[in-house]
Amino acid sequence: MNLRKGLAFAGVTILTAATASQAHAAEPSELQQQIDTVLANTTGGVQISPNEIAWEGGQAIMSFPLPGEEVAPPSSQAAIDLQTQQAGVSKQSVKAAAAAGEALAAASDSCPTEVFGNDWYCFYQYRDFGGRRLQWNQAKHDVVFFSQFDFVNKTSSWSNKGGKYIYVQGRSQTGYDRSCWEKPLILWQEAPHTSKAFVGSSLDNKADCFWTSY
Template sequence: MVSLFGAIALCLATLTQANAAEVTDELQQEINDVLAKTEGGVQISQNEIAWNGGEVIMAFPLPGETHAPVSSSAAQRLQSKVSGLPLDTVEDVAPEPVEPEEYEEPVGAMATDSCPTQTFGNDWYCFYQYKDFGGRRLQWSAAYNHYVYFSSYDFENRTSSWSNKGGKVIGVYGRTVTGSDLSCTNDLWYEQPHSRSASASPDNQADCFTTS
């Protein structure tokens, strides 16, 4: 016979499992929504989507977290491949802490920059959904002499912080006509090599970018 305390403990455990499953389901639903709104994406881990064999990777915060973690082992294999490195190359470091004095605006105490490090080549650049490098992370390493549209990754008007860890200059632009990628010619900001901002300005207006 199950005691009263045992029954309570069992009930609490069941509720905890149900809550955990609900949180995990919410993350999967976010991923499903992005996959449904874009083309060519493949889920490569619990919290990551890759396009073009790892040329582009979107990482989501894990359940209960506010920042996307360092790339998973699956993502690191793809990063190694696109960087021309051995597939067992590993980035086993914590997200890089951010020093407030690096920015024009204050940075939260918990802000971290999880854009891939030079372990995978010194060319990675990332866009983040929220200020202080929070929320989803969308990352590239390749050069583009044409516009790359955030709408292809369900990320238009979502960039609130960014990190450019490579040697490229990243030009970021917004649309002059709502809903028209062809009008993405309005200069917003330029990311100099090896720079980053925990507070993009203007916020939530980036629609495309080029590199040089």
Template sequence: MNKFVRFSARSVIGGMLLISSSLAISAPTAIAEDKSMLPPVAAEDIRAEIKSLTLDERRILQAEIDDTITKTNNGAVQISANEVSWNGGEPIVTFPLPGEKRVPAPSEAALLLDNVDPADINGIQAQAAEPDWKGCPAGASDNRWYCFYQWPNFEGKMIKWNWAHCGTGIIEPKRFGCLAR
């Protein structure tokens, strides 16, 4: 005894619309819930390059930051989605974003820790984003940055500190996973 179930085109399309509308309603909620699992400084980072990351990419980046904080175990504080600071900005390690070899321009949080005048932040971020600067801001003559990279050709994590922090002791880039060259 074969029984066939017949569906009209109208009922199939209606069912598909019902399913797709329920997915559309629940998707933003799922994204918001996933973002809430990130530390606030990571979830609230409004830089365009951070906002363009998928949730999976953000989780990968966060896992790398969490691993660094755990391994160094010496007062590290996450200050943005891809930056960690020690001793109030002395030094700051910037992580490249997933799929990228080089770090993006510094966040506002990093620049404020480095005593940058808030009125100068946008200009310094724009300059640091230029290919010649490799993510290392130049600063004014009295506030120069020093940057070391994890890998040759300015690739990988970048550790930086500025002139204001030079007199506070020796910073060992190798301790933070960067080449001392």
């Protein structure tokens, strides 16, 4: 190989390597891929932070574990802003509570707590409050289907920080949401201010819908 051909070949090799490196750098992270999948499988979701999706102005918020972590972190500032709106409290009161040393996010399960007034209830992808966290604040008298949030059959633990009763049910017919309401499989009831680190083997990954008391 003469010098000119050798340099040309080297140039192609370097260019190809650089192009491949740029393409690799442009690929979304595993976390972003997970978020993109949920957004593609649902309607109305908006990504509000690197690891959170909100629906209906924050009525429902899904939080993902950060890279290298097994548990979703406490709510981001973007989520807190939405939570204060949903709970009907001012940002000033949240800041005052923080200054007084009260926790913004909660105990070990990171389900938002009484600092927001109308406490939240959360569902978790894995036992011990691990994986994705899907949370609500308001009472839901009409059944809510987990399929709307790409969370069908994905609940292994839960935390109910508020005063509502939460009634969790499963489909009696696979793939048919209405069967979760018309002829549901009754799975469990969440009493106010309780939590469960594991729903049990017989109930694990069976939840398809829920509704709440007033």
